[in-house]
Amino acid sequence: MFQLFVFMSLSFWLLTGVFADSGEVKSVMEGDSVTLESGVAELQEEDVVTWLFGPKKTQIAEVDTDAAISSTSDGDAVGFRNRLKLDNQTGSLTIMNTRIADSGVYQISISGKKKPTTLNFSVTVYAHLPVPVLIRDCSSSSSSSVQSNCSMLCSVVNVSAVSLSWYKGNSVLSSISVSDLSISLTLPLEVEYQDNNTYSCVINNTISNQTTHLDIKTLCQPCPGTSSPTTSSPNSQLILISAAAAAGSLISITIVGIIWICKNSKKTDQKEPVQKQIRDDHRDDEVTYAAPTFYKKNAQRSEDEVVYAGIVTRR
Numbered sequence: 377m378f379q380l381f382v383f384m385s386l387s388f389w390l391l392t393g394v395f396a397d398s399g400e401v402k403s404v405m406e407g408d409s410v411t412l413e414s415g416v417a418e419l420q421e422e423d424v425v426t427w428l429f430g431p432k433k434t435q436i437a438e439v440d441t442d443a444a445i446s447s448t449s450d451g452d453a454v455g456f457r458n459r460l461k462l463d464n465q466t467g468s469l470t471i472m473n474t475r476i477a478d479s480g481v482y483q484i485s486i487s488g489k490k491k492p493t494t495l496n497f498s499v500t501v502y503a504h505l506p507v508p509v510l511i512r513d514c515s516s517s518s519s520s521s522v523q524s525n526c527s528m529l530c531s532v533v534n535v536s537a538v539s540l541s542w543y544k545g546n547s548v549l550s551s552i553s554v555s556d557l558s559i560s561l562t563l564p565l566e567v568e569y570q571d572n573n574t575y576s577c578v579i580n581n582t583i584s585n586q587t588t589h590l591d592i593k594t595l596c597q598p599c600p601g602t603s604s605p606t607t608s609s610p611n612s613q614l615i616l617i618s619a620a621a622a623a624g625s626l627i628s629i630t631i632v633g634i635i636w637i638c639k640n641s642k643k644t645d646q647k648e649p650v651q652k653q654i655r656d657d658h659r660d661d662e663v664t665y666a667a668p669t670f671y672k673k674n675a676q677r678s679e680d681e682v683v684y685a686g687i688v689t690r691r
Contacts, residue, residue, distance in 0.1 A: 514599035526596035
């Protein structure tokens with residue numbers, strides 16, 4: 377019974393004493409400031425506050441009320457030069473102009489007239505998120521789908537502790553998460569050329585996000601070496617219709633011209649025999665005059681005697 381009492385008392389002391397707090401989580405964007413609260417409204421006489429950082433619990437700041445000491449110089453050796461600020465009344469610590477390397481566990485210990493207390497803080501400093509980049513993916517285009525579908529890739533580089541997602545409106549289509557440092561992520565999406573839905577690629581972490589919207593008409597262009605999609609934009613359709621109309625008009629004019637030439641040719645062929653016949657008939661109506669011939673049958677006939685030759689008229 378006595379052993380049980382001792383065990384319970386020791387457990388209670390541990391829970392309310394040095395290990396009173398299992399840890400508070402803090403998230404901050406790189407370059408911003410974060411304050412770690414001491415948990416007390418005001419320090420008392422003889423209170424000593426010590427701030428430790430990292431797995432080695434390196435001291436980075438200290439407040440001693442009796443000695444009137446408030447120092448952050450210890451933090452200079454581990455990269456906190458001119459970036460730590462202590463509140464002398466409460467013992468709270470502010471980290472300014474945060475860096476990725478500032479991520480880790482911070483511990484505050486307060487000792488004095490009262491029982492010692494310890495608080496832990498788990499701080500994560502997030503880098504500014506890059507804007508997702510959308511790229512037309514021609515490597516996955518196949519002959520069966522290229523006519524109607526468009527493959528896109530959403531990519532980000534040098535990211536950690538983020539999620540990358542494709543959204544259709546407000547609904548998540550696909551997502552990928554990573555916790556490693558400095559990694560690149562790529563997430564594919566396939567849409568139809570005539571899809572009128574709103575698509576967007578979103579990268580996010582605990583405290584921020586970046587979004588890029590997909591413009592299908594602008595980004596979904598035919599890949600090199602592939603045929604154009606079966607559907608086209610209204611401007612393309614208008615151009616095709618105009619070209620077809622112009623070609624049809626040209627063909628119609630050509631056909632009419634050929635018919636006109638053929639008709640004129642037939643009329644010319646019909647007129648030629650008629651004109652020839654008229655010329656022949658005209659020649660038939662002409663009178664042919666024969667030259668008279670004079671004969672001397674005897675000497676007694678006078679030289680004034682004239683002999684007329686017959687005239688023949690051809691019909």
